[in-house]
Amino acid sequence: MSRPIILDCDPGHDDAIALILALAHPELSPLAVTTSAGNQTPDKTLNNALRILTLLNRSDIPVAGGAVKPLSRELIIADNVHGETGLDGPALPVPSFEPQAISAVELMAQKIRQSDKPVTLVPTGPLTNIALLLASHAELHAKIERIVLMGGAAGVGNWTPAAEFNIFVDPEAADIVFKSGIPITMCGLDVTHQAQIMDEDIERIRAIPNPVAKCVAELLDFFMIYHRDPKWGFVGAPLHDPCTIAWLLNPALFDAQDCWVGIETQSELTLGMTVVDRYQLTGKPANATVLFGIDRQGFVDLLVDSLAVYTPTYLNRR
Numbered sequence: 655m656s657r658p659i660i661l662d663c664d665p666g667h668d669d670a671i672a673l674i675l676a677l678a679h680p681e682l683s684p685l686a687v688t689t690s691a692g693n694q695t696p697d698k699t700l701n702n703a704l705r706i707l708t709l710l711n712r713s714d715i716p717v718a719g720g721a722v723k724p725l726s727r728e729l730i731i732a733d734n735v736h737g738e739t740g741l742d743g744p745a746l747p748v749p750s751f752e753p754q755a756i757s758a759v760e761l762m763a764q765k766i767r768q769s770d771k772p773v774t775l776v777p778t779g780p781l782t783n784i785a786l787l788l789a790s791h792a793e794l795h796a797k798i799e800r801i802v803l804m805g806g807a808a809g810v811g812n813w814t815p816a817a818e819f820n821i822f823v824d825p826e827a828a829d830i831v832f833k834s835g836i837p838i839t840m841c842g843l844d845v846t847h848q849a850q851i852m853d854e855d856i857e858r859i860r861a862i863p864n865p866v867a868k869c870v871a872e873l874l875d876f877f878m879i880y881h882r883d884p885k886w887g888f889v890g891a892p893l894h895d896p897c898t899i900a901w902l903l904n905p906a907l908f909d910a911q912d913c914w915v916g917i918e919t920q921s922e923l924t925l926g927m928t929v930v931d932r933y934q935l936t937g938k939p940a941n942a943t944v945l946f947g948i949d950r951q952g953f954v955d956l957l958v959d960s961l962a963v964y965t966p967t968y969l970n971r972r
């Protein structure tokens with residue numbers, strides 16, 4: 655049985671790869687793709703989602719743009735990681751289709767309402783759209799099976815010493831989501847920094863004879879540049895956002911623990927910190943399944959095997 659999902663993303667190299675991974679698997683049924691402002695400005699992340707879906711020949715998936723800025727703060731973008739377009743590196747097609755004339759929140763609400771089965775939300779950018787959806791459509795909470803998000807860290811941050819980028823951009827939105835009572839899977843830096851793609855893995859991808867694999871290899875060539883800085887201590891580049899999809903496809907690849915997670919929204923020093931109560935020190939009930947470990951080789955093999963699906967025949971089947 656295929657699991658209905660909605661991807662809310664800010665492509666973004668790793669968002670694009672998460673999308674490509676998800677769409678290779680019929681076990682996942684993407685009802686919509688919505689975009690958040692984050693890695694780049696909202697016009698660019700929307701255009702990038704359309705470009706990736708055009709590459710995949712999936713103009714059948716409705717796309718809508720979301721909030722242009724965080725709930726109560728100015729937008730911060732990560733062009734130092736993702737470049738001027740947000741997807742620098744490969745030559746991507748011009749979008750072959752238009753976004754929906756409704757907002758991300760309206761599209762998500764419509765798809766959740768119409769779905770026979772509860773829907774899983776997969777946000778891989780700042781949580782602005784998801785928070786707006788939850789705040790404006792309380793009647794739909796029961797139809798959201800789970801929120802599988804990339805964001806946060808039990809350990810150190812990657813944008814400030816305390817905060818991960820997606821949560822730091824819109825901590826008030828993250829606070830709403832983590833307090834919603836909807837089951838959450840948190841793919842934070844604890845696990846995504848272990849989900850590194852190495853040079854030899856990128857060469858495996860480049861050797862796959864199809865245009866999507868070629869594009870992913872070129873996305874990764876660019877994504878590697880930022881992560882080669884020795885200060886990170888990485889060997890490869892952390893594939894943050896695809897961890898969400900890998901967990902949906904094969905949770906056995908991951909080690910997880912249910913924990914209470916709180917969001918810091920006040921402190922100047924630790925704004926956007928995800929406070930993870932790993933030792934049940936607060937006595938508060940767990941509100942998230944937090945991923946802490948990954949079978950890296952299994953994860954990379956899943957990605958590489960998935961990319962082989964995109965043969966020219968497969969891409970032209972619609």
Ligand code: BDR
Nearest residue numbers: 666668732778819820894
């Ligand atoms: C997150 O920030 C973005 O730059 C990536 O796309 C990922 O979602 C990692 O902190």
Ligand code: CA
Nearest residue numbers: 666669778779
């Ligand atoms: Ca992202």
